[in-house]
Amino acid sequence: MxxxxxxxxxxxxxxxxxxxxxxxxxxxxxxxxxxxxxxxxxxxxxxxxxxxxxxxxxxxxxxxxxxxxxxxxxxxxxxxxxxxxxxxxxxxxxxxxxxxxxxxxxxxxxxxxxxxxxxxxxxxxxxxxxxxxxxxxxxxxxxxxxxxxxxxxxxxxxxxxxxxxxxxxxLDPETHHPVPADPRFAVDLAFLGNRLPDREARMESFFLVAAAALPELRFLLGGSGWGDKSMPANVQYVGHVYTRDHNALNCSALAVLNISRDSMARYGFSPATRVFEAAGAGACIITDAWEGIEQFLAPGREILVAENGAEVARILRDLDEPRARAIGEAARQRVLEAHTxxxxxxxxxxxxxxxxxxxxxxxx
CATH class of the missing domain: 3.40.50.2000 (Glycogen Phosphorylase B;)
Known part of the structure; x- marks a missing residue:
């Protein structure tokens, strides 16, 4: 055609x-x-x-x-x-x-x-x-x-x-895949997302609340529009992250966070592109809860699900590198088999x- x-x-x-x-x-x-x-x-x-x-x-x-x-x-x-x-x-x-x-x-x-x-x-x-x-x-x-x-x-x-x-x-496996870790993105939790009206409150709830609860851990925020946002001292804001650096970011953080916009969470069955590109790189993904997750990745085995920022903080407290790697690899295999x-x-x-x-x- x-x-x-x-x-x-x-x-x-x-x-x-x-x-x-x-x-x-x-x-x-x-x-x-x-x-x-x-x-x-x-x-x-x-x-x-x-x-x-x-x-x-x-x-x-x-x-x-x-x-x-x-x-x-x-x-x-x-x-x-x-x-x-x-x-x-x-x-x-x-x-x-x-x-x-x-x-x-x-x-x-x-x-x-x-x-x-x-x-x-x-x-x-x-x-x-x-x-x-x-x-x-x-x-x-x-x-x-x-x-x-x-x-x-x-x-x-x-x-x-x-x-x-x-x-x-x-997932496009030719674009998003494992690469060597990059010290620029070596943090405990990374989140990428532009500042939008129906995302900001959920970003505060899931990301900033978790960062404030875990001052000993390192957090990274990427995306456009957050420059004047008040953040805890352990959050590093890096601005727009170009596509060429997404693999490095996903492979360097202990875990990456997915936060749905309000409307997407309300309708459900709306996995963001970030979910698949992170899974393709073998990242351990923590996501907010939304209906239909299990259609794409198995909660607890291929992705970790949190209801709020306090749960994100609890997950991070208990997450070690071997478990994060195992979850990330399971997610990568699932998307390669069914979601390219x-x-x-x-x-x-x-x-x-x-x-x-x-x-x-x-x-x-």
């Missing part, structure tokens, strides 16, 4: 948490023989903060982030391909693209909406019946989501979606070919 993909950015993870997901899915689809062009806007300083060059597994087209001429030209170029994908959260021209890609639909062109933040999208349209995207939902051939399970599928189906299928985050982007790309192919028995079509 020839696929035209409209998303936030493939070449930059700067203020772009979906980058790892896009890269994994698109590289895996390319490996299956598909030809992908990724259209992204020049916006939010992402082009100035690229962390990969244009890849050989996708063609990248960057259009201006201001004025409609560039995005209209990109849409015109995409006409006639086999599949057009509009991802959520492009950041500019979202409303325009949500409607305009549907104009490309035809006998040989299917159009998909790929929701990389379904809880946010659903909350928005459910609370605003006049939201323009609401009327677009029934017109898409398929809605893919990167998480949410039955709650998200049920919600999209109720809004008229023809077909809604979660394509979960996963090769698995996800095969599922996408099966859905588009009508061969995925798990896909739920709306019934009249």
């Amino acid at each position: 020839k696929i035209a993909f409209f998303g936030s950015s493939l070449v930059s993870a700067y203020w772009n948490g979906a980058a790892t997901y896009y890269r994994g899915i698109i590289r895996a689809l390319h490996n299956l023989g598909h030809e992908i062009t990724f259209y992204e806007p020049d916006a939010y300083g992402r082009q100035e903060n690229r962390d990969i060059p244009d890849p050989d597994w996708a063609r990248v087209v960057v259009y201006p982030g201001e004025g409609e001429t560039g995005v209209r030209q990109a849409l015109a170029e995409a006409r006639g391909v086999d599949l057009v994908v509009k991802a959520s959260g492009v950041g500019v021209f979202d409303e325009l693209l949500e409607a305009a890609v549907l104009e490309l639909q035809g006998p040989r062109t299917r159009v998909a909406f790929w929701d990389v933040d379904a809880p946010a999208t659903l909350d928005r349209v459910q609370h605003d019946p006049a939201d323009p995207f609401r009327a677009c939902i029934p017109r898409y051939d398929v809605i893919f989501t990167y998480g949410g399970g039955d709650p998200v599928v049920d919600a999209y189906t109720a809004l008229g979606a023809r077909l809604c299928v979660p394509i979960y985050n996963a 982007y090769a698995h996800r790309a095969a599922q996408v192919e099966a859905v588009l070919a009508g061969r995925d028995a798990s896909a739920r079509r709306a019934t009249g």
Whole structure:
């Protein structure tokens, strides 16, 4: 297939948490023989903060982030391909693209909406019946989501979606894998995450509370936007951590912390990209509790689960290096066997070919 993909950015993870997901899915689809062009806007300083060059597994087209001429030209170029994908959260021209890609639909062109933040999208349209995207939902051939399970599928189906299928985050073993430890990241607990309104309170509860309770241990915080945040003295803030350093960080900390955003935790079945990239590096992961964890990793054996910061502190007090290594290795084996982007790309192919028995079509 020839696929035209409209998303936030493939070449930059700067203020772009979906980058790892896009890269994994698109590289895996390319490996299956598909030809992908990724259209992204020049916006939010992402082009100035690229962390990969244009890849050989996708063609990248960057259009201006201001004025409609560039995005209209990109849409015109995409006409006639086999599949057009509009991802959520492009950041500019979202409303325009949500409607305009549907104009490309035809006998040989299917159009998909790929929701990389379904809880946010659903909350928005459910609370605003006049939201323009609401009327677009029934017109898409398929809605893919990167998480949410039955709650998200049920919600999209109720809004008229023809077909809604979660394509979960996963591991790209070529990108995330074990590497030698790096002294820069040699801490007891590391957390990576940009500062967002529906993450901050949970970060305070799970990370800063644990750090304050364990002044003898070392904590590391990475991600954009936390510079003016008050933190315990044993927390080292390192700012944005580029993708090239994620393996080193995951292999150097005794444990790494996953904290879901409020909306993701509420819907459940929404493992973050960080979970799989950390597991792929053999990291011992401590995660906040959310419904559906066991579908991806076994609590207590492949991942450690905490209800709050006090439990994170208790886990760290009892965690030694041999146990952390054993948990990390078990997680790595599990994701390699069942949760790589090769698995996800095969599922996408099966859905588009009508061969995925798990896909739920709306019934009249």
